[in-house]
Amino acid sequence: MKLDQEQIKKIFLSTLLLIALLYGYFAFLLGPLQASEKAAAAGIDTVTPQIADAKKQINRTSQLEKQAPEAVALLNNLKDTIPDGEPIAWFPPKMTDFLKSHGIDKSTTHLVSEGTDPTPGLKRMVWAIDIPKVDFVPLGVAISSLENEQPLTTILSVTIDATREDAEYQHATLTISTLVKS
């Protein structure tokens, strides 16, 4: 079978048209579609772990939210025991009353220094309590009560000296640090 000139021309043109169509098909139809599918798949791969992380974070926080009230209850309770206002106004009278309740009538409390504390909302203040006349046993009881009843208070030093005037009594000085609201 022999192709005539007209048929050869048709075949040539058809081949050109076919190539153009194939190029158009892959370049403008299938290509972008596959690219967008690929991009969407990559997006899914990225966003899926992000969603999982977000869900995990929300769950973790809700678990923590359940545990937190118990964990911070002590902190909040202790904070609630600290009176409002300037410590210099309430702490010395508080100590005087405390010592009086333990039979130590005369005492003076002075502020020595103040500093920061790692606990948020609190600061540490150091006080010197001078007790000019005290018996050893009531002093021991008062110190014991202070240590047991005032958890925010730490006794840094205790000095007891015999007095020359009255051998029965001693002169005591306590240095204590306490946490107050900052």
Place this chain on the structure above:
Amino acid sequence: MPLHVNLYHEVQRQELARRRDPLRLGMMGLAVIAVGFVAYYFVVLEQAHVVESQYAALQDEFSRLDPKAKAAKTREDELNTEISASETLVKNIDSRFYWAPVLDQVLKTVPRTVQLTHFAAAAPTGNASVNTVEISGISSAIEPRKEAEALRTALNSRLGTQFDGVSAMFKTLDDSDEIVMLDGRRLATANFNIEIKLQAKDPSTVAAAPEPVRKSKLIAAQ
């Protein structure tokens, strides 16, 4: 047998040639391939649509979850700070050194023949953990140095039952010229100064019964 003469053979040959026209066959083949391509395009279109709608749904979910997760993270940080502050505070409270038991033991240890004139106790500063107690006094006995030594060893052993790393050492021990009267007897005296170093017991060893330990300090002092 009748004889048949095919007078249409040329027409039939032309018809056959027309049917076997390569151009026509080629066009038909191309049409089939084109239909296949179109079908494949629609398959891929459907797949892409499914994947894209999945992605859009996930993005939508993420855009809803992300602000919540960020808020949760902030809240978690706040809660962790509060919890850690609470734990630190509890740790600090638990690790306080209690001086009342020391005073109690000193009171129980000092005999009638010894008079204390000075007692100084200090908690450590910074990261140190050794507490120091300094006791000065006068011992009176036929051999006052022995009496002071007895006090030192008694303090060492008594405090050793409640504290760790207890060491009581004389800083000074001097005979004195003073004579005291005790129970109608004249006794020689010696001035002494004892330095005691002690540490709170490891919390893990006393953690089994923390409350009775604290209570006993109060009761003991009373």
